[in-house]
Amino acid sequence: xxxxxxxxxxxxxxxxxxxxxxxxxxxxxxxxxxxxxxxxxxxxxxxxxxxxxxxxxxxxxxxxxxxxxxxxxxxxxxxxxxxxxxxxxxxxxxxxxxxxxxxxxxxxxxxx
Amino acid sequence: xxxxxxxxxxxxxxxxxxxxxxxxxxxxxxxxxxxxxxxxxxxxxxxxxxxxxxxxxxxxxxxxxxxxxxxxxxxxxxxxxxxxxxxxxxxxxxxxxxxxxxxxxxxxxxxx
Numbered sequence: 001x002x003x004x005x006x007x008x009x010x011x012x013x014x015x016x017x018x019x020x021x022x023x024x025x026x027x028x029x030x031x032x033x034x035x036x037x038x039x040x041x042x043x044x045x046x047x048x049x050x051x052x053x054x055x056x057x058x059x060x061x062x063x064x065x066x067x068x069x070x071x072x073x074x075x076x077x078x079x080x081x082x083x084x085x086x087x088x089x090x091x092x093x094x095x096x097x098x099x100x101x102x103x104x105x106x107x108x109x110x111x112x
Numbered sequence: 113x114x115x116x117x118x119x120x121x122x123x124x125x126x127x128x129x130x131x132x133x134x135x136x137x138x139x140x141x142x143x144x145x146x147x148x149x150x151x152x153x154x155x156x157x158x159x160x161x162x163x164x165x166x167x168x169x170x171x172x173x174x175x176x177x178x179x180x181x182x183x184x185x186x187x188x189x190x191x192x193x194x195x196x197x198x199x200x201x202x203x204x205x206x207x208x209x210x211x212x213x214x215x216x217x218x219x220x221x222x223x224x
Contacts, residue, residue, distance in 0.1 A: 042200075042215065042217060043200070043212075045211045048211055090155055100158050100202075103155035
């Protein structure tokens with residue numbers, strides 16, 4: 001079974017802080033994704049990476065950056081956290097081509 | 113108009129009922145269709161994946177795709193209280209994007 005592990009289930013941070021969310025997959029997948037999930041808005045793509053050190057912006061990249069130094073790890077960075085970034089953050093991975101994505105259990109992030 | 117429309121529910125049914133969950137889409141380039149199940153405070157879990165019109169069955173679950181009508185369905189037979197969750201449809205293909213486009217999810221409650 002594919003395993004996508006997100007480092008924290010719950011996180012509370014203050015506005016202005018730099019926040020790191022970590023995601024690790026154990027299936028040697030090439031593609032990795034970061035989404036946020038909000039009530040009524042569904043899942044929205046923030047960034048994705050199709051290979052090590054390669055990234056592309058998704059639909060809502062503002063205020064976020066990403067890092068992929070190793071194939072198994074994809075980090076989401078909130079440069080200066082704001083209250084409107086309070087959300088559920090979901091990481092997913094997939095092998096190349098048209099295969100489905102597999103998700104981690106999410107990080108529920110609160111910015112106070 | 114959203115690319116993928118999904119009735120948010122909630123949908124409440126008695127145990128043993130047949131459940132029908134539906135999504136419509138507007139982008140004729142979508143070729144790959146998925147259904148995910150998401151329990152409260154967990155990440156989405158892949159249920160079904162199909163890329164052709166017609167039916168695909170897996171146990172109590174049947175995924176149906178009608179590309180000519182741009183309509184997909186998920187049927188759950190003999191529904192159980194453990195099926196209570198939010199069901200997300202997702203699709204991709206054709207545009208060169210590597211990510212999925214999700215419906216907003218239908219919340220299902222199966223009453224014992």
